[in-house]
Amino acid sequence: MRISKDPEVRRQELVETALKLFLTKGYENTSVRDILREIKGSPGMFYYYFSSKEEIFEEAIKYYVENYIKELSHIFKDENLSLQEKYQKVVNAVVKAFEDMKSLSDIYYSPQYFPLRVKISFRILDSLQESFRELIDKIKKDKNLDSQRAATFILYGVYGLLHKDAEKLGEPKVIQNIMDFILDVTSKVLGLTKV
DSSP states (O other): OOOOOOHHHHHHHHHHHHHHHHHHHOSTTOOHHHHHHHHTOOHHHHHHHOSSHHHHHHHHHHHHHHHHHHHHHHHHHOTTSOHHHHHHHHHHHHHHHHHHHHHHOGGGGSGGGHHHHHHHHHHHHHHHHHHHHHHHHHHOSOTTSOHHHHHHHHHHHHHHHHHTTGGGOOOHHHHHHHHHHHHHHHHHHHTOOOO
């Protein structure tokens, strides 16, 4: 007897499986059959939810991003972490995200996916603003500093520096150097001694 799953559960299973395979094998080396083999599904089932491998790739990226946003928000809000620990966890998450995006495929950095990259970047920036603003409110020395504008300024600055040559960022130490520069500037903006 075949057990059927709720359509949303099945769709999510496809997305999670696709993401896992794209991250381990790369986009080019992952086929729809590979995804279906992992979940013991049929082509008809796949095409009920997705029109193509490209469509599930985009959904897998969006799913990855949602989890990335949750991870960074949790770090910003974690009261058990010192500022130094928060900073290092954020750096580690950023390094991992860049490594993951590179492992997915060069296709992610192709002109075809430029609109998706921009959309994803703004989704991340918009989603992190409130939790980052709350963190700034807790640590700022200048009580007159507009924490909302400071959060926007810092987050978009991080985005600009990290994505200027994103497709060329392969070395974690390059990302670490950028993040250290951002930390230095952010500390000055917030009136902190360096974290």
